[in-house]
Amino acid sequence: MPPVDTNENQNRVLKFVQELLLDGNEKAAVTAAAISEQIDLVLKMKPSWGADLDRTAVTDELIRRFSLWIGKETTMASTIGHVAWLNADRKQNWRYWQRYRDWMEEKLSWTAVDALDRSTDTILGFLEDPLRADAWDRRGLVVGHVQSGKTGSYTGLICKAADAGYKIIVVLAGLHNNLRSQTQIRLDEGFLGFATTTQPGSDAVEYVGAGRNGRDAGIRPNCATNRSDAGDFNKRIAKHLAITPEQRPWLFVVKKNKSVLTLLLDWIRNHAANVVEADTGRRIVTHLPLLVIDDEADHASVDTGGQAFDEEGNPDEEHEPKVINSLIRRILNAFSRSAYVGYTATPFANIFIHERGATFEEGPDLFPAAFIVNLAAPSNYVGPARVFGLTTAQGRQGGLPLVRRVKDQESAEERPVWMPVKHKVSHRPRHEGRDELPPSLVEAIDAFLIACAVRLLRGQLDEHSSMLIHVTRFTYVQQEVHRQVSEHVRQIRQRVLRGIDAEEVWSRLHTLWQQDFVPTTAVLRESLADDPPDDLPSWEAVVSVFGAVCDEVNVQLINGTAKAALDYANSGNRGLTVIAIGGDKLARGLTLEGLCCSYFLRASRMYDTLMQMGRWFGYRPGYLDLCRLYTTQDLTEWFGHxxxxxxxxxxxxxxxxxxxxxxxxxxxxxxxxxxxxxxxxxxxxxxxxxxxxxxxxxxxxxxxxxxxxxxxxxxxxxxxxxxxxxxxxxxxxxxxxxxxxxxxxxxxxxxxxxxxxxxxxxxxxxxxxxxxxxxxxxxxxxxxxxxxxxxxxxxxxxxxxxxxxxxxxxxxxxxxxxxxxxxxxxxxxxxxxxxxxxxxxxxxxxxxxxxxxxxxxxxxxxxxxxxxxxxxxxxxxxxxxxxxxxxxxxxxxxxxxxxxxxxxxxxxxxxxxxxxxxxxxxxxxxxxxxxxxxxxxxxxxxxxxxxxxxxxxxxxxxxxxxxxx
Structure with missing residues (x-):
């Protein structure tokens, strides 16, 4: 007999009890008693699901789900050239969306899934009907929040677009291989329904996510890219790939890279185009409607060349846009029917695009002339206003007590600091002349290890836990930091596991526990009365699992030259415990799963750059009280601003x-x-x-x-x-x-x-x-x-x-x-x-x-x-x-x-x-x-x-x- 999958049973019980509570019209007052009654009812129907079921965990999760609230997205739109088309009749039998919705309901509350359904309807409705035969071009922007679930939004949009009849779907997924791979994995789960580890056309299929157990295998989409680090669109695929309009939709998940986008454009013109324009000689696609999703649309996609305009506002047709912008626009311009949707949390650069910018080869610039949709954040989203509060007449109020000021990196002429604000590419970080970490980073690492131990004791064994160390953009300096942190963690591990010279470590940890964790959780239990954190375990319990936590920690370098990547997808049933040290790859787009602790010294003062570096924003279910942000006073002030x-x-x-x-x-x-x-x-x-x-x-x-x-x-x-x-x-x-x-x-x-x-x-x-x-x-x-x-x-x-x-x-x-x-x-x-x-x-x-x-x-x-x-x-x-x-x-x-x-x-x-x-x-x-x-x-x-x-x-x-x- 196969072993019982307790996680699967728990998910099933969650889903069925949630549906019963909804059918019972108990949204307004979901209590522990009401949940317990419904759990009993479900287990009577299916007793085997009760094997090792953690009823407390199910109850806590359902209370959390039913306490969630989400506002309605706000929109601006232009109806010029648009024909309204999306109605209930068109949404009948949408199979890609339905299986994605069912899969998401296993992880999210009904409130969140309903909000996703509503907002993706809004966005899709602003696009054009893919069945509309005449030429059209729609360009819009979706503004979310940093780490707020934008990937989930555009995955839902892709599912609905494929159901509606869009045939070519291109996702522009950042500048780096690991971010592209991360996006591919999420689309494998949410849209494709299978893991793209094999080449197109292969019979070996591993069904995942929304397609688990082969659900709706008959509508399996095609994909020209795969989830491996080298799985981007390449010459071999371009040479052999051929499609027809009768086939199922094709997905391309590609980097914003000159070589990749050039290959894709050449393939479109040479293999997908079906018409040659008589007056221009351009090869264009008229039989396949295109949807382009531009993730982090403010990054690399914007033309920074500065097109000139004459006295009447007409653009200079001889202007040569920057290469990535040019290639994205040429791809759009190669289709007679195309839609472009940019996603970003920092839309400032996109709004600065000139609304009349255009050239002959590229067509119009990427200004979101058709619509802007401002997504609402759920009540459990932890964003800048939640972390830092907002300015009021009584001072800054509403912030969470999670920020810890880093004082030992404040420059003083009489003593060098470990990581000065301004340093050279060859800087060697030293604390007071010694090859060791500063006290603030030692404390941050201690805080992360304690947080991991508490999460383990709270039953979050299968959840990932991550720490971010972001102190420099120079690769050599990052390598030095990685070496120092690795050695520091090795010493803690050896002392704790072997019990040699461990007294100083345990004393330091216990002091941090008593002076920081205990009072912080107490404050949050009082201030977050609607969704208070769980009680902290005893210090003795933390000590009992601390060695196991230290043994799991992996210190990893994530930058443009690092071969390793954060492989959350293949970590098995046990979550990763990782300290990620990096630069630009961590600065934008890449998600750090289960981010508990951040040590942040980067000093850019541009709003969009700072916001995107704020990887600590997002969702922290069940461990918000354990999260810490270690940063300087200047950066705290700027983030508040x-x-x-x-x-x-x-x-x-x-x-x-x-x-x-x-x-x-x-x-x-x-x-x-x-x-x-x-x-x-x-x-x-x-x-x-x-x-x-x-x-x-x-x-x-x-x-x-x-x-x-x-x-x-x-x-x-x-x-x-x-x-x-x-x-x-x-x-x-x-x-x-x-x-x-x-x-x-x-x-x-x-x-x-x-x-x-x-x-x-x-x-x-x-x-x-x-x-x-x-x-x-x-x-x-x-x-x-x-x-x-x-x-x-x-x-x-x-x-x-x-x-x-x-x-x-x-x-x-x-x-x-x-x-x-x-x-x-x-x-x-x-x-x-x-x-x-x-x-x-x-x-x-x-x-x-x-x-x-x-x-x-x-x-x-x-x-x-x-x-x-x-x-x-x-x-x-x-x-x-x-x-x-x-x-x-x-x-x-x-x-x-x-x-x-x-x-x-x-x-x-x-x-x-x-x-x-x-x-x-x-x-x-x-x-x-x-x-x-x-x-x-x-x-x-x-x-x-x-x-x-x-x-x-x-x-x-x-x-x-x-x-x-």
Whole structure:
């Protein structure tokens, strides 16, 4: 008798109990008791499934699944040239999708699978009907989150596209062999249903994933590539591969590589093309509809060559795009019926593509003119906002207590550090002159080993556990780190397993357990009440399995020259335990399964590069409390900044989608964004100039001076402003806000102030160099440009006081009590506050009707698009985006006022600025800070406002933001 497969039995019980709970309409209240009753019912029907069944694990997983919630994706689309086609009749008997759905339901909750079904329907519906005979071309972009399941989305889309009739499916899977192989393996499981270890046409088939046990073998798709490291499209395959339209769909999983894409293009033209165009002589395919999926579409696919345009906006037809971009476009242009869908978590470079870019050979550029779909993240997704929190009036809030600051890599002139921010290709990492790891990395490795031990004790034996060490982009330096880490892990293993000189190791581990793991899990059990982590085992239990964990650890180098790859697929029933050390291969696309601990020192400041390096984002079921991120203060600050900016961009997207705008209009918005401009300079199509609009934006000074000269200068700028605008329109202003009357006690308000007064203030005010977003020269130039066109001409100025601070005279006859804002103690070079603007202050100029309209807009978008629990109450105050939109472009029954900008001034107590550095001169002036709320514009391209030019060169760019890698 064959042995009982307890994992298979557990999956069967999970699936059947989940279906019974759904049929019983118990979605709203799935309790442990209800689950237990259904388990008993299932086991009565099939007693053999009860063999070694872990009922607790089944119960925990079902509670986790039924507590999941997912918001609805948001979309922007253009209907030009599109014929709506996807309906219920077309979806009858879709076998590829149905078997994929059934397979996914074994692993995911009904909520997640339903959301996947809905979102892939949305994307497919934006494409063209593959049965439509005339020529068509659709290009779109799907924006997900880093490590959020984009592969699952495009696998589902491929299944549905094949069911609908797409015949050639090309997946562009990164730049490296191991990422291409990883993608192939996932498509083997999700779409093909068999392992592509043999060549096309072979009778030897190993059914996997959705095709397990030979399910629907009669519809088995064809595939021209395989899962081996050398399984990409090659000359031998190109020479012998021939297809006809009667055959089942063909899948090509290929790298973004010049040789591979050239071979594929040549094969299309020489073997698949069936028509020669009479006027051009081009060989094209008219009988096979094409779908191209571009994974990590912002990487390598974007033309960085900068096509020129004439005075009428016509593109230079002789432009030669960069090679990868050119080949992708030529492949699309070789089909009369084609669809392109880019997938990315960092869409900034794609949005910068010129919407009218085109050449004769390549056809149009890859701008997503047809649609952009913004996927919603499930509630169990751990992304930047979850890890680092978001900035609020009370400081950064909502972050998880999982980040550990690496202090021993902060450069100091008197001592070299193990891995300086700037180092050469030949750098030899040394800690205090010794060939050993720094204490922070020793602790990170300890934390990873402890996490693996706890996961083992929690029954996650068959789950992978990974650690990421990402500290340099240089291959030689990575090899040195690999050598040091391997030796360190070997020493731990020997000491623990042999018991020789092990006291120091056990003492260090136990201290980390008591001071870090125990309190962190306790905090998360309290803060994550809806899905708390399991209790920690005893320290004695951890000790009992620790040796086995050490014996399993594999330290692996993953970079462009490493022969080894992370082979999760062939690890058997026991999960891999791996410490991955690498560079670019780990920086983008490659998934580290079960990532528990990250040690991250890379210093790029470009938003898309940093986000893609954040491999720790994703899903951590059953071990979130064990995860750790070891990184520097600078990178923590930047990731927090990214979390804020990305959240703002998504909010902008939701608002514009609700307003019915198109991808081109959103593209213009992103291009003019004063923060999210930060991608590779080349990808932004300009080596010398950036053109920025601040329309619809909010800016605030949070990096401030401590130096007397600058503080006195800014105090003078405020005095002269108040002197020039005269008596306040209101003192202690108040406004009706819903059912309450909001008061700004101790504050002053001026209305209808001329733009010239604000420009003069900004021209005299000096912003700190660390305030990269708030550049007074750019702001004053922008206001002057807009005022010449009739906008931003009449300003509201608010001077925000308080009721309990020390009183200071800041203008002729104007005294306020100073606000007290604590500085960040980890930032030594300047006074850094978390946030300046209180959200309620930004709406101080709105009437009751305008405020209510902004609140209505906020609630509409929130209800339609937000990722939120279904029982969460509606917002009680309008969002900042809605405030600026209603002010500038109005709302039903509300007159727009694009002429009305808002300058909000704060006077901060200098005592707080010097709190971390000691005493300060008695005559130190108050610290003047400001925020500006710009209304949305009705001028320029598609209501996005005019743009002011900002000059920058490549040297300055790399000094500020690092290289593009």
């Amino acid at each position: 990214i979390a804020d900016a990305a959240e703002e961009l998504r909010e902008e997207f939701n608002f514009m989608a609700a307003s019915g705008l198109t991808p081109r209009e959103f593209g213009l918005k992103v291009q003019s964004h004063p923060v999210l401009m930060i991608t590779s300079q080349l990808k932004m199509r300009s080596a010398q100039s950036l053109y920025l609009s601040f329309s619809g934006q909010r800016l605030q000074t949070v990096a401030l001076f401590r130096q007397q000269r600058e503080l006195q200068g800014n105090a003078r700028a405020l005095w002269r402003l108040l002197e020039s605008i005269g008596k306040p329109s209101e003192s202690d202003p108040s406004r009706q806000r819903g059912e309450v009357r909001q008061k700004w006690a101790g504050s002053y308000l001026w209305t209808d102030v001329a733009a010239s007064k604000v420009i003069a203030f900004l021209s005299e005010y000096t912003t700190h160099p660390a305030a990269r977003r708030v550049n007074c020269a750019m702001l004053s130039a922008f206001i002057e440009l807009m005022s010449r066109s009739g906008e931003l001409t009449e300003w509201t100025i608010a001077l925000m006081g308080t009721t309990d601070g020390e009183k200071r005279e800041v203008g002729p006859g104007v005294s306020v009590r100073m606000n007290r804002r604590s500085g960040d103690p980890d930032i030594k070079g300047h006074y850094s506050i978390k946030v300046l603007l209180d959200p309620t202050d930004e709406a101080i100029d709105l009437s009751e009707e305008e405020w209510n309209a902004a609140l209505a807009v906020t609630r509409t978008i929130w209800q339609r698009n937000a990722v939120r629990p279904v029982d969460e109450s509606d917002p009680k105050t309008p969002s900042s985006v809605a405030v600026r939109q209603v002010r500038g472009v109005g709302a039903p029954g509300i007159t727009p006022h694009p002429e009305r900008g808002v300058l909000i001034l704060y006077v901060l107590d200098p005592e707080k600025a010097y709190e971390e550095v000691g005493s300060f001169p008695a005559d130190t002036p108050p610290i003047v800070a400001f925020g500006i709320s710009f209304p949305a514009s009705t001028l320029g391209d598609d209501h996005l406002g005019l743009k002011v030019e900002y000059k920058v060169n490549n040297v300055l760019w790399e000094q500020e933001y690092g290289s593009a890698d």
